[in-house]
Amino acid sequence: MHTEICDTLGIEFPIFAFTHCRDVVAAVSNAGGIGVLGAIAFTPEQLEVELTWIDEHVGGHPYGVDIVIPAKYEGMDEMDPEKLEAQIQALVPAAHKEFARKLLADHGVPDLPEDEERSSGMMGWTAAHAAGLVDVALRHPNVRLVANALGTPPPDVVAKVQSSGRLIGALAGSVAHALHHKDAGLDFIICQGSEGGGHTGDVGSIVLWPEVIEAVAPIPVLAAGGVGSGRQMAAALALGAQGVWSGTLWLTVEEADIPPGQMATYLAASSRDTIRSRSFTGKPCRMLKNDWTDAWEAEDTPDPLPMPLQMIVAIEAVSRGHRYPEQAKDVNFNPCGQVIGRATKVRKARDVVLSMVEEYIEATDRLQAVSTV
Ligand SMILES: Cc1cc2nc3c(=O)[nH]c(=O)nc-3n(C[C@H](O)[C@H](O)[C@H](O)COP(=O)(O)O)c2cc1C
Known part of the structure; x- marks a missing residue:
């Protein structure tokens, strides 16, 4: 070995x-x-x-x-990061953000407190x-x-x-x-x-x-x-x-520093419970299948946007999922592979x-x- x-x-x-x-x-x-x-x-x-x-x-x-x-791309070095972020934010259709907010509201996931710092979704x-x-x-x-x-x-x-x-x-x-x-x-x-x-x-x-x-x-x-x-x-x-x-x-x-509810979800999952979904990051990413991934897969709903636009759409779900893991358990981001079944x-x-x-x-x-x- x-x-x-x-x-x-x-x-x-x-x-x-x-x-x-x-x-x-x-x-x-x-x-x-x-x-x-x-x-x-x-x-x-x-x-x-x-x-x-x-x-x-x-x-x-x-x-x-x-x-x-x-990988570096043309113009990245010269571009002021704030300008770049503003340009990217402007490309996100309002309907996508609204669809995401409604999903969270329908599942009773509370809003973040007013004074809580919000991530833009561009992460690092x-x-x-x-x-x-x-x-x-x-x-x-x-x-x-x-x-x-x-x-x-x-x-x-x-x-x-x-x-x-x-x-x-x-x-x-x-x-x-x-x-x-x-x-x-x-x-x-x-x-x-x-x-x-x-x-x-x-x-x-x-x-x-x-x-x-x-x-x-x-x-x-x-x-x-x-x-x-x-x-x-x-x-x-x-x-x-x-x-x-x-x-x-x-x-x-x-x-592992994982909230108890999320840990229970992982422990209960079988190797058939994951899906490759673009619904959080915009690129195919394997995670546990839940109401969030199902909603973005459905025929009559918006298609996930490419990375990084979908991350901007989904960041609220990720942040609210971290803050309220119990309430968000059916719409949370639970990345994992099929071997979770073990x-x-x-x-x-x-x-x-x-x-x-x-x-x-x-x-x-x-x-x-x-x-x-
Ligand atoms: C919760 C989670 C988050 C991950 N985030 C990253 C990441 O930020 N960067 C990265 O290189 N790989 C990331 N990966 C992929 C892992 O590095 C690794 O390649 C993958 O988990 C291997 O497959 P396995 O899940 O079947 O063990 C992540 C995987 C999981 C399960």
Whole structure:
């Protein structure tokens, strides 16, 4: 199980845990895997606080930071961020915002308090914001990798991370994405099959992983999408992956900072309860199916807008869902992959890592026994 990328990063097991919770990052890194903090929702100042806390709790073990760095596009550098945001806001049809508000009202989800700060919906999804987060991440020596969620990071970010002695990688949902990352000189590629949580393509892991591994060799590939056990990890490594990158698995661990109602929803879900929907971000994203996703799928309702416009439409639902998780349970944003069906009880992150290792060994022993019969 100890692959080359384990030596490069100084980790024991090639188990990469994507999470928004610092406690999960620390627990996984302390157990011999590597926690990766999703930084999208943080300002640079907040990220500094989170990473300082992780440094204090990770005992010198490595961890990573995941950022959304959009590929640069014409005019982005010159454009004043406020002007850009005003232009984008103006493109959102009033009917979409009204439809979203009515859905929330029909489900009895209260408005945010008057004095509560409101997010615009653009979140941290601009190159300028991401650059600030990267600078913070690179000030923390235990941060050993930076990953990018959507697209190939721009050359200046790749150069900055690599010249600091760290690895930079990015998610890919198709061979074309992966080849683009390879051309940009990334150090590793996270290949995410369709069953994974969050933004996904439409090809399943068992087909996509080997396609991408062959296309980008010798760049290390981490297999993502549907990994919830050591048996699935053994399958990924048998197909040539250097490790596994998982997200759904860490939503239901004891250390996860998730409201009790949302946790109960995740624990009750089966592998058939997810859908790839554009209704929150504008790009196909796997999440639990609920009244919100159904409403945007219906024939007589507005179609979701492209990213980032749909995020502006949906931000109120996300914010009100965070504030009132119980009232919003049928319209909440619950990103997760199909492997959520395996999560039926809350476990410690450390136990999850160690049981994956045990199951992996059992699976490989079983194969060994079969091949020597
Ligand atoms: C709740 C949730 C939020 C996610 N947010 C991000 C993100 O901000 N950035 C990112 O690179 N990947 C994100 N992902 C995708 C994960 O990094 C990972 O690729 C995916 O969860 C792997 O598939 P699995 O869910 O089957 O384990 C998210 C996944 C989940 C479940």
